[in-house]
Amino acid sequence: MELIERYLQSVKFWLPKQQKDDIIAELSADIYAQVEERETALDRKLTDAEVEELLRQRGHPLLVANRFLPQESLIGPVLFPIYRFVLKIFAYGYLLPSVLVWVGLMTFSSSYRIEHTHPSWFTAFASLFSYLWFTTFLAVGAVTLAFAILERMHARIHFFDRWSPRKLPPVRNPNLIPRSTSSFELAVNLIFFAWWAVYFHSPEVQISSELRLSFHSQWLWLFWSYLLLALVNASLAGLNLMYPFWTALRATLRLLSDGAGAAIFCWLMQANLLAGIAAVNLSAQQSIAMTQAINDWMSRLFPASIVIGLIVVATDAYRIVRLKSASRTVS
Amino acid sequence: MQHMVQTMNQEPFENLRLELRRGCLVLAVLAALRREQYGYTLRKTLSEHGLEIDEGTLYPLLRRLESQGLLASEWREEDKRKKRFYLLSSGGAQVLDQLLAEWRSIDFSIHAILKEHNHGTD
Numbered sequence: 001m002e003l004i005e006r007y008l009q010s011v012k013f014w015l016p017k018q019q020k021d022d023i024i025a026e027l028s029a030d031i032y033a034q035v036e037e038r039e040t041a042l043d044r045k046l047t048d049a050e051v052e053e054l055l056r057q058r059g060h061p062l063l064v065a066n067r068f069l070p071q072e073s074l075i076g077p078v079l080f081p082i083y084r085f086v087l088k089i090f091a092y093g094y095l096l097p098s099v100l101v102w103v104g105l106m107t108f109s110s111s112y113r114i115e116h117t118h119p120s121w122f123t124a125f126a127s128l129f130s131y132l133w134f135t136t137f138l139a140v141g142a143v144t145l146a147f148a149i150l151e152r153m154h155a156r157i158h159f160f161d162r163w164s165p166r167k168l169p170p171v172r173n174p175n176l177i178p179r180s181t182s183s184f185e186l187a188v189n190l191i192f193f194a195w196w197a198v199y200f201h202s203p204e205v206q207i208s209s210e211l212r213l214s215f216h217s218q219w220l221w222l223f224w225s226y227l228l229l230a231l232v233n234a235s236l237a238g239l240n241l242m243y244p245f246w247t248a249l250r251a252t253l254r255l256l257s258d259g260a261g262a263a264i265f266c267w268l269m270q271a272n273l274l275a276g277i278a279a280v281n282l283s284a285q286q287s288i289a290m291t292q293a294i295n296d297w298m299s300r301l302f303p304a305s306i307v308i309g310l311i312v313v314a315t316d317a318y319r320i321v322r323l324k325s326a327s328r329t330v331s
Numbered sequence: 332m333q334h335m336v337q338t339m340n341q342e343p344f345e346n347l348r349l350e351l352r353r354g355c356l357v358l359a360v361l362a363a364l365r366r367e368q369y370g371y372t373l374r375k376t377l378s379e380h381g382l383e384i385d386e387g388t389l390y391p392l393l394r395r396l397e398s399q400g401l402l403a404s405e406w407r408e409e410d411k412r413k414k415r416f417y418l419l420s421s422g423g424a425q426v427l428d429q430l431l432a433e434w435r436s437i438d439f440s441i442h443a444i445l446k447e448h449n450h451g452t453d
Protein backbone atom coordinates (compact mmCIF):
# COMPACT_ATOMS: atom_id res chain seq x y z
CA MET A 1 0.00 0.00 0.00
CA GLU A 2 3.02 2.26 -0.24
CA LEU A 3 1.75 3.52 -3.60
CA ILE A 4 -1.44 4.80 -1.96
CA GLU A 5 0.52 6.69 0.70
CA ARG A 6 2.77 8.21 -1.96
CA TYR A 7 -0.31 9.23 -3.93
CA LEU A 8 -1.93 10.83 -0.86
CA GLN A 9 1.30 12.66 -0.01
CA SER A 10 1.45 14.11 -3.53
CA VAL A 11 -2.17 15.28 -3.37
CA LYS A 12 -1.59 16.75 0.10
CA PHE A 13 1.28 18.90 -1.14
CA TRP A 14 -1.09 21.02 -3.30
CA LEU A 15 -3.96 21.35 -0.83
CA PRO A 16 -4.74 24.49 1.22
CA LYS A 17 -2.97 24.35 4.59
CA GLN A 18 -6.06 24.54 6.81
CA GLN A 19 -7.86 21.68 5.03
CA LYS A 20 -4.94 19.39 4.17
CA ASP A 21 -5.42 16.78 6.89
CA ASP A 22 -9.20 16.71 6.67
CA ILE A 23 -9.29 16.25 2.91
CA ILE A 24 -6.52 13.62 2.94
CA ALA A 25 -8.26 11.63 5.71
CA GLU A 26 -11.47 11.53 3.65
CA LEU A 27 -9.66 10.73 0.39
CA SER A 28 -7.67 8.01 2.15
CA ALA A 29 -10.86 6.45 3.55
CA ASP A 30 -12.38 6.46 0.06
CA ILE A 31 -9.36 4.81 -1.57
CA TYR A 32 -9.01 2.12 1.11
CA ALA A 33 -12.76 1.42 0.96
CA GLN A 34 -12.46 0.88 -2.78
CA VAL A 35 -9.42 -1.39 -2.31
CA GLU A 36 -11.16 -3.45 0.36
CA GLU A 37 -14.25 -3.89 -1.80
CA ARG A 38 -12.14 -5.08 -4.75
CA GLU A 39 -10.17 -7.45 -2.52
CA THR A 40 -13.39 -8.89 -1.09
CA ALA A 41 -14.74 -9.42 -4.60
CA LEU A 42 -11.50 -11.11 -5.80
CA ASP A 43 -10.93 -12.92 -2.48
CA ARG A 44 -7.24 -11.94 -2.52
CA LYS A 45 -4.94 -8.97 -1.99
CA LEU A 46 -4.60 -6.51 -4.89
CA THR A 47 -1.30 -6.59 -6.71
CA ASP A 48 0.81 -3.44 -7.02
CA ALA A 49 -0.14 -3.21 -10.69
CA GLU A 50 -3.84 -3.29 -9.79
CA VAL A 51 -3.38 -0.60 -7.11
CA GLU A 52 -1.41 1.46 -9.62
CA GLU A 53 -4.25 1.19 -12.15
CA LEU A 54 -6.81 2.12 -9.50
CA LEU A 55 -4.84 5.27 -8.59
CA ARG A 56 -4.25 6.14 -12.22
CA GLN A 57 -8.01 6.11 -12.80
CA ARG A 58 -8.43 8.69 -10.02
CA GLY A 59 -6.26 11.16 -11.90
CA HIS A 60 -3.01 13.05 -11.43
CA PRO A 61 -2.50 14.24 -7.81
CA LEU A 62 -2.37 17.88 -8.92
CA LEU A 63 -5.70 17.57 -10.76
CA VAL A 64 -7.31 15.85 -7.80
CA ALA A 65 -6.04 18.54 -5.41
CA ASN A 66 -7.07 21.27 -7.85
CA ARG A 67 -10.74 20.29 -7.49
CA PHE A 68 -10.60 21.18 -3.80
CA LEU A 69 -8.99 24.57 -4.45
CA PRO A 70 -10.98 27.77 -5.02
CA GLN A 71 -11.15 28.85 -8.67
CA GLU A 72 -8.49 31.56 -9.03
CA SER A 73 -7.33 33.59 -11.99
CA LEU A 74 -5.10 36.59 -12.47
CA ILE A 75 -7.49 38.07 -15.02
CA GLY A 76 -11.05 36.74 -14.94
CA PRO A 77 -13.36 35.94 -17.88
CA VAL A 78 -15.06 39.37 -17.71
CA LEU A 79 -11.91 41.43 -18.21
CA PHE A 80 -10.00 38.90 -20.34
CA PRO A 81 -11.49 39.96 -23.73
CA ILE A 82 -10.51 43.60 -22.99
CA TYR A 83 -7.03 42.46 -21.93
CA ARG A 84 -6.62 40.54 -25.20
CA PHE A 85 -7.91 43.56 -27.15
CA VAL A 86 -5.31 45.88 -25.53
CA LEU A 87 -2.53 43.39 -26.34
CA LYS A 88 -3.72 43.22 -29.96
CA ILE A 89 -3.59 47.04 -30.18
CA PHE A 90 0.00 46.90 -28.91
CA ALA A 91 0.92 44.15 -31.40
CA TYR A 92 -0.68 45.73 -34.46
CA GLY A 93 -0.24 49.37 -33.48
CA TYR A 94 3.35 49.27 -32.25
CA LEU A 95 5.23 46.02 -32.84
CA LEU A 96 4.19 45.46 -36.46
CA PRO A 97 4.84 49.12 -37.52
CA SER A 98 8.22 48.97 -35.74
CA VAL A 99 9.22 45.93 -37.81
CA LEU A 100 7.91 47.56 -41.01
CA VAL A 101 9.84 50.79 -40.36
CA TRP A 102 12.97 48.73 -39.66
CA VAL A 103 12.52 46.79 -42.93
CA GLY A 104 11.91 50.08 -44.77
CA LEU A 105 15.02 51.70 -43.31
CA MET A 106 17.16 48.64 -44.04
CA THR A 107 15.87 48.47 -47.63
CA PHE A 108 15.93 52.12 -48.66
CA SER A 109 18.36 53.94 -46.36
CA SER A 110 21.93 52.97 -47.16
CA SER A 111 23.36 55.04 -44.28
CA TYR A 112 21.06 53.30 -41.75
CA ARG A 113 21.88 49.90 -43.24
CA ILE A 114 25.65 50.51 -43.10
CA GLU A 115 25.40 51.83 -39.53
CA HIS A 116 23.37 48.89 -38.23
CA THR A 117 24.75 45.91 -40.15
CA HIS A 118 28.27 46.44 -38.84
CA PRO A 119 29.99 43.96 -38.42
CA SER A 120 27.31 41.65 -39.89
CA TRP A 121 23.58 41.28 -40.63
CA PHE A 122 23.37 39.05 -37.58
CA THR A 123 24.14 42.11 -35.41
CA ALA A 124 21.21 43.98 -36.98
CA PHE A 125 18.79 41.08 -36.44
CA ALA A 126 20.04 40.53 -32.89
CA SER A 127 19.59 44.22 -32.07
CA LEU A 128 16.05 44.23 -33.56
CA PHE A 129 15.13 41.05 -31.69
CA SER A 130 16.47 42.30 -28.35
CA TYR A 131 14.62 45.62 -28.80
CA LEU A 132 11.33 43.86 -29.69
CA TRP A 133 11.71 41.32 -26.88
CA PHE A 134 12.47 43.96 -24.24
CA THR A 135 9.61 46.23 -25.39
CA THR A 136 7.14 43.33 -25.54
CA PHE A 137 8.21 42.03 -22.15
CA LEU A 138 7.76 45.45 -20.55
CA ALA A 139 4.48 46.25 -22.31
CA VAL A 140 2.84 42.85 -21.72
CA GLY A 141 4.03 42.91 -18.10
CA ALA A 142 2.65 46.40 -17.51
CA VAL A 143 -0.69 45.60 -19.20
CA THR A 144 -1.03 42.32 -17.26
CA LEU A 145 -0.27 44.05 -13.97
CA ALA A 146 -2.78 46.82 -14.72
CA PHE A 147 -5.50 44.27 -15.56
CA ALA A 148 -4.70 42.15 -12.49
CA ILE A 149 -5.24 45.28 -10.34
CA LEU A 150 -8.43 46.10 -12.28
CA GLU A 151 -9.65 42.54 -11.69
CA ARG A 152 -9.24 42.94 -7.91
CA MET A 153 -10.92 46.35 -8.04
CA HIS A 154 -13.74 44.95 -10.16
CA ALA A 155 -14.43 42.26 -7.56
CA ARG A 156 -15.01 45.03 -4.97
CA ILE A 157 -16.40 47.98 -6.95
CA HIS A 158 -18.43 46.15 -9.67
CA PHE A 159 -17.91 48.99 -12.13
CA PHE A 160 -19.77 47.11 -14.88
CA ASP A 161 -22.97 47.54 -12.88
CA ARG A 162 -22.97 51.28 -13.57
CA TRP A 163 -23.77 51.67 -17.24
CA SER A 164 -26.42 53.09 -19.52
CA PRO A 165 -27.47 51.88 -22.98
CA ARG A 166 -27.51 55.57 -24.02
CA LYS A 167 -23.75 55.79 -23.50
CA LEU A 168 -23.01 52.92 -25.89
CA PRO A 169 -21.37 53.94 -29.20
CA PRO A 170 -23.72 54.45 -32.18
CA VAL A 171 -24.19 51.58 -34.66
CA ARG A 172 -21.21 51.57 -37.01
CA ASN A 173 -21.64 51.40 -40.74
CA PRO A 174 -18.19 51.10 -42.34
CA ASN A 175 -19.59 52.07 -45.74
CA LEU A 176 -21.06 55.32 -44.48
CA ILE A 177 -18.95 58.42 -45.20
CA PRO A 178 -19.56 61.00 -42.46
CA ARG A 179 -20.61 64.34 -44.01
CA SER A 180 -18.27 66.12 -41.60
CA THR A 181 -15.32 64.17 -43.10
CA SER A 182 -16.37 64.94 -46.68
CA SER A 183 -16.87 68.66 -45.86
CA PHE A 184 -13.44 68.80 -44.23
CA GLU A 185 -11.80 67.05 -47.21
CA LEU A 186 -13.55 69.37 -49.66
CA ALA A 187 -12.46 72.49 -47.78
CA VAL A 188 -8.86 71.30 -47.33
CA ASN A 189 -8.47 70.33 -51.00
CA LEU A 190 -9.95 73.60 -52.27
CA ILE A 191 -7.73 75.67 -49.96
CA PHE A 192 -4.70 73.57 -50.97
CA PHE A 193 -5.62 73.96 -54.66
CA ALA A 194 -5.79 77.78 -54.37
CA TRP A 195 -2.62 78.04 -52.24
CA TRP A 196 -0.67 75.69 -54.51
CA ALA A 197 -1.83 77.42 -57.70
CA VAL A 198 -1.04 80.92 -56.40
CA TYR A 199 2.31 80.34 -54.69
CA PHE A 200 3.92 77.29 -56.34
CA HIS A 201 3.22 77.67 -60.06
CA SER A 202 6.88 78.53 -60.77
CA PRO A 203 10.16 76.90 -59.68
CA GLU A 204 11.01 80.24 -58.03
CA VAL A 205 8.78 80.48 -54.95
CA GLN A 206 8.64 83.74 -53.02
CA ILE A 207 7.57 82.68 -49.50
CA SER A 208 7.89 86.19 -48.03
CA SER A 209 9.73 89.41 -48.80
CA GLU A 210 12.77 87.96 -47.01
CA LEU A 211 12.69 84.32 -48.17
CA ARG A 212 12.74 82.74 -51.63
CA LEU A 213 13.03 79.07 -52.57
CA SER A 214 14.34 77.77 -55.89
CA PHE A 215 13.50 74.33 -57.26
CA HIS A 216 14.89 72.27 -60.11
CA SER A 217 12.99 72.15 -63.40
CA GLN A 218 11.20 68.84 -62.49
CA TRP A 219 9.28 70.95 -60.01
CA LEU A 220 6.66 71.68 -62.70
CA TRP A 221 5.80 67.97 -62.89
CA LEU A 222 5.19 67.99 -59.17
CA PHE A 223 3.17 71.20 -59.37
CA TRP A 224 0.78 69.98 -62.07
CA SER A 225 0.45 66.52 -60.52
CA TYR A 226 -0.58 67.87 -57.11
CA LEU A 227 -2.84 70.50 -58.67
CA LEU A 228 -4.65 67.75 -60.59
CA LEU A 229 -4.81 65.50 -57.53
CA ALA A 230 -6.26 68.29 -55.39
CA LEU A 231 -8.94 68.83 -58.04
CA VAL A 232 -9.75 65.09 -58.22
CA ASN A 233 -9.87 64.80 -54.41
CA ALA A 234 -12.07 67.89 -54.08
CA SER A 235 -14.49 66.48 -56.70
CA LEU A 236 -14.54 63.11 -54.92
CA ALA A 237 -15.18 64.82 -51.58
CA GLY A 238 -18.04 66.80 -53.15
CA LEU A 239 -19.52 63.60 -54.55
CA ASN A 240 -19.18 61.88 -51.17
CA LEU A 241 -20.91 64.82 -49.52
CA MET A 242 -23.92 64.36 -51.79
CA TYR A 243 -23.95 60.55 -51.70
CA PRO A 244 -22.46 59.59 -48.34
CA PHE A 245 -21.95 55.87 -49.02
CA TRP A 246 -18.91 54.21 -50.54
CA THR A 247 -19.44 52.57 -53.91
CA ALA A 248 -16.93 50.29 -55.65
CA LEU A 249 -16.26 52.99 -58.29
CA ARG A 250 -15.59 55.79 -55.81
CA ALA A 251 -13.53 53.50 -53.58
CA THR A 252 -11.40 52.59 -56.63
CA LEU A 253 -11.00 56.28 -57.56
CA ARG A 254 -9.90 57.00 -53.99
CA LEU A 255 -7.36 54.17 -54.18
CA LEU A 256 -5.97 55.51 -57.46
CA SER A 257 -5.75 59.12 -56.26
CA ASP A 258 -4.19 58.15 -52.90
CA GLY A 259 -1.80 55.74 -54.64
CA ALA A 260 -0.72 58.45 -57.09
CA GLY A 261 -0.40 61.00 -54.26
CA ALA A 262 1.73 58.61 -52.19
CA ALA A 263 3.94 57.72 -55.18
CA ILE A 264 4.56 61.39 -56.05
CA PHE A 265 5.25 62.19 -52.40
CA CYS A 266 7.79 59.35 -52.16
CA TRP A 267 9.46 60.58 -55.34
CA LEU A 268 9.56 64.14 -53.91
CA MET A 269 11.32 62.89 -50.76
CA GLN A 270 14.36 61.56 -52.64
CA ALA A 271 14.40 63.77 -55.75
CA ASN A 272 16.55 66.59 -54.24
CA LEU A 273 14.22 69.12 -55.84
CA LEU A 274 15.30 72.03 -53.68
CA ALA A 275 17.93 73.94 -55.65
CA GLY A 276 18.58 76.88 -53.35
CA ILE A 277 17.41 79.16 -50.59
CA ALA A 278 17.73 82.90 -50.70
CA ALA A 279 17.15 84.78 -47.48
CA VAL A 280 18.18 88.01 -45.86
CA ASN A 281 21.26 87.53 -43.64
CA LEU A 282 22.02 84.14 -45.25
CA SER A 283 25.39 83.83 -46.95
CA ALA A 284 25.90 81.80 -50.14
CA GLN A 285 27.75 79.10 -48.21
CA GLN A 286 25.04 78.91 -45.54
CA SER A 287 22.41 78.70 -48.28
CA ILE A 288 24.18 75.76 -49.95
CA ALA A 289 24.61 73.99 -46.61
CA MET A 290 20.96 74.50 -45.65
CA THR A 291 19.73 73.32 -49.07
CA GLN A 292 21.88 70.22 -48.78
CA ALA A 293 20.65 69.56 -45.22
CA ILE A 294 16.98 69.86 -46.22
CA ASN A 295 17.46 67.53 -49.21
CA ASP A 296 19.33 65.04 -46.99
CA TRP A 297 16.62 65.05 -44.34
CA MET A 298 13.97 64.52 -46.97
CA SER A 299 15.96 61.54 -48.30
CA ARG A 300 16.15 60.10 -44.80
CA LEU A 301 12.40 60.36 -44.47
CA PHE A 302 11.94 58.46 -47.74
CA PRO A 303 11.49 55.01 -46.06
CA ALA A 304 8.93 56.43 -43.63
CA SER A 305 7.02 58.01 -46.53
CA ILE A 306 6.94 54.59 -48.27
CA VAL A 307 5.54 52.90 -45.14
CA ILE A 308 2.89 55.62 -44.71
CA GLY A 309 2.02 55.42 -48.43
CA LEU A 310 1.66 51.62 -48.22
CA ILE A 311 -0.61 51.90 -45.17
CA VAL A 312 -2.84 54.44 -46.97
CA VAL A 313 -3.03 52.28 -50.12
CA ALA A 314 -3.69 49.10 -48.08
CA THR A 315 -6.51 50.85 -46.21
CA ASP A 316 -8.08 51.95 -49.51
CA ALA A 317 -7.66 48.46 -51.00
CA TYR A 318 -9.26 46.89 -47.93
CA ARG A 319 -12.26 49.20 -48.39
CA ILE A 320 -12.77 47.82 -51.93
CA VAL A 321 -12.44 44.21 -50.73
CA ARG A 322 -14.95 44.89 -47.94
CA LEU A 323 -17.43 46.44 -50.39
CA LYS A 324 -17.10 43.52 -52.81
CA SER A 325 -17.50 40.89 -50.09
CA ALA A 326 -20.53 42.80 -48.73
CA SER A 327 -22.13 42.88 -52.19
CA ARG A 328 -21.45 39.13 -52.58
CA THR A 329 -23.12 38.48 -49.20
CA VAL A 330 -26.19 40.51 -50.22
CA SER A 331 -26.51 38.78 -53.62
CA MET B 332 -19.07 10.52 -43.46
CA GLN B 333 -21.72 9.61 -40.89
CA HIS B 334 -18.93 8.57 -38.52
CA MET B 335 -17.20 11.94 -39.04
CA VAL B 336 -20.39 13.86 -38.24
CA GLN B 337 -20.89 11.70 -35.17
CA THR B 338 -17.32 12.41 -33.96
CA MET B 339 -17.73 16.14 -34.64
CA ASN B 340 -20.94 16.20 -32.59
CA GLN B 341 -19.45 14.14 -29.78
CA GLU B 342 -17.43 16.94 -28.16
CA PRO B 343 -20.21 19.54 -27.92
CA PHE B 344 -22.57 16.79 -26.76
CA GLU B 345 -20.14 15.74 -24.03
CA ASN B 346 -19.71 19.36 -22.83
CA LEU B 347 -23.45 19.96 -22.80
CA ARG B 348 -24.08 16.65 -21.06
CA LEU B 349 -21.61 17.56 -18.30
CA GLU B 350 -23.21 20.98 -17.96
CA LEU B 351 -26.67 19.43 -17.70
CA ARG B 352 -25.50 16.81 -15.18
CA ARG B 353 -23.74 19.34 -12.93
CA GLY B 354 -26.95 20.81 -11.50
CA CYS B 355 -28.69 17.42 -11.43
CA LEU B 356 -25.87 15.91 -9.36
CA VAL B 357 -26.42 18.45 -6.57
CA LEU B 358 -30.06 17.43 -6.49
CA ALA B 359 -29.16 13.72 -6.47
CA VAL B 360 -26.58 14.14 -3.69
CA LEU B 361 -28.98 16.12 -1.50
CA ALA B 362 -31.74 13.57 -2.13
CA ALA B 363 -29.46 10.60 -1.37
CA LEU B 364 -28.24 12.19 1.86
CA ARG B 365 -31.69 12.18 3.44
CA ARG B 366 -30.16 8.95 4.76
CA GLU B 367 -26.77 9.27 6.47
CA GLN B 368 -23.88 7.96 4.36
CA TYR B 369 -20.16 8.39 3.95
CA GLY B 370 -18.51 9.33 0.68
CA TYR B 371 -17.79 5.90 -0.74
CA THR B 372 -21.25 4.45 -0.07
CA LEU B 373 -22.86 7.63 -1.41
CA ARG B 374 -20.91 7.20 -4.61
CA LYS B 375 -22.09 3.58 -4.85
CA THR B 376 -25.70 4.55 -4.17
CA LEU B 377 -25.63 7.14 -6.94
CA SER B 378 -23.91 4.67 -9.28
CA GLU B 379 -26.51 1.97 -8.59
CA HIS B 380 -29.18 4.47 -9.66
CA GLY B 381 -27.36 5.25 -12.91
CA LEU B 382 -25.56 8.42 -11.80
CA GLU B 383 -21.82 7.79 -12.02
CA ILE B 384 -19.79 10.43 -10.19
CA ASP B 385 -16.04 10.37 -9.67
CA GLU B 386 -14.53 11.12 -6.28
CA GLY B 387 -12.80 14.22 -7.64
CA THR B 388 -16.22 15.73 -8.25
CA LEU B 389 -18.09 14.28 -5.27
CA TYR B 390 -15.85 15.28 -2.35
CA PRO B 391 -15.38 18.96 -3.35
CA LEU B 392 -19.17 19.10 -3.93
CA LEU B 393 -19.86 17.65 -0.46
CA ARG B 394 -17.52 20.24 1.09
CA ARG B 395 -19.21 23.06 -0.79
CA LEU B 396 -22.69 21.92 0.24
CA GLU B 397 -21.54 21.58 3.82
CA SER B 398 -19.98 25.07 3.84
CA GLN B 399 -23.35 26.36 2.57
CA GLY B 400 -25.05 24.74 5.55
CA LEU B 401 -27.02 22.23 3.47
CA LEU B 402 -25.21 19.19 4.88
CA ALA B 403 -23.88 18.25 8.30
CA SER B 404 -20.96 15.86 8.74
CA GLU B 405 -19.15 14.00 11.50
CA TRP B 406 -16.14 11.67 11.69
CA ARG B 407 -16.96 8.23 13.14
CA GLU B 408 -15.23 4.88 13.28
CA GLU B 409 -16.85 2.07 11.35
CA ASP B 410 -15.30 -1.34 10.53
CA LYS B 411 -12.08 -0.24 12.27
CA ARG B 412 -11.71 2.71 9.93
CA LYS B 413 -12.52 6.41 10.48
CA LYS B 414 -15.12 7.69 8.03
CA ARG B 415 -16.86 10.97 7.52
CA PHE B 416 -20.65 10.63 7.51
CA TYR B 417 -22.85 13.19 5.81
CA LEU B 418 -26.53 13.95 6.43
CA LEU B 419 -28.92 16.48 4.96
CA SER B 420 -29.41 19.39 7.39
CA SER B 421 -32.82 20.96 8.05
CA GLY B 422 -31.81 23.91 5.85
CA GLY B 423 -30.69 21.41 3.20
CA ALA B 424 -34.07 19.66 3.37
CA GLN B 425 -35.85 22.95 2.65
CA VAL B 426 -33.52 23.73 -0.26
CA LEU B 427 -34.02 20.18 -1.59
CA ASP B 428 -37.81 20.69 -1.60
CA GLN B 429 -37.40 23.99 -3.45
CA LEU B 430 -34.99 22.47 -5.96
CA LEU B 431 -37.31 19.51 -6.57
CA ALA B 432 -40.18 21.92 -7.25
CA GLU B 433 -37.94 23.79 -9.68
CA TRP B 434 -36.87 20.50 -11.28
CA ARG B 435 -40.49 19.44 -11.81
CA SER B 436 -41.36 22.85 -13.22
CA ILE B 437 -38.47 22.65 -15.72
CA ASP B 438 -39.44 19.08 -16.61
CA PHE B 439 -43.05 20.18 -17.18
CA SER B 440 -41.94 23.12 -19.37
CA ILE B 441 -39.60 20.99 -21.50
CA HIS B 442 -42.34 18.40 -22.03
CA ALA B 443 -44.81 21.12 -22.98
CA ILE B 444 -42.34 22.61 -25.49
CA LEU B 445 -41.61 19.17 -26.98
CA LYS B 446 -45.30 18.36 -27.17
CA GLU B 447 -46.06 21.66 -28.93
CA HIS B 448 -43.21 21.04 -31.36
CA ASN B 449 -44.44 17.49 -32.09
CA HIS B 450 -47.95 18.81 -32.77
CA GLY B 451 -46.46 21.45 -35.09
CA THR B 452 -44.56 18.86 -37.13
CA ASP B 453 -47.42 16.34 -37.32
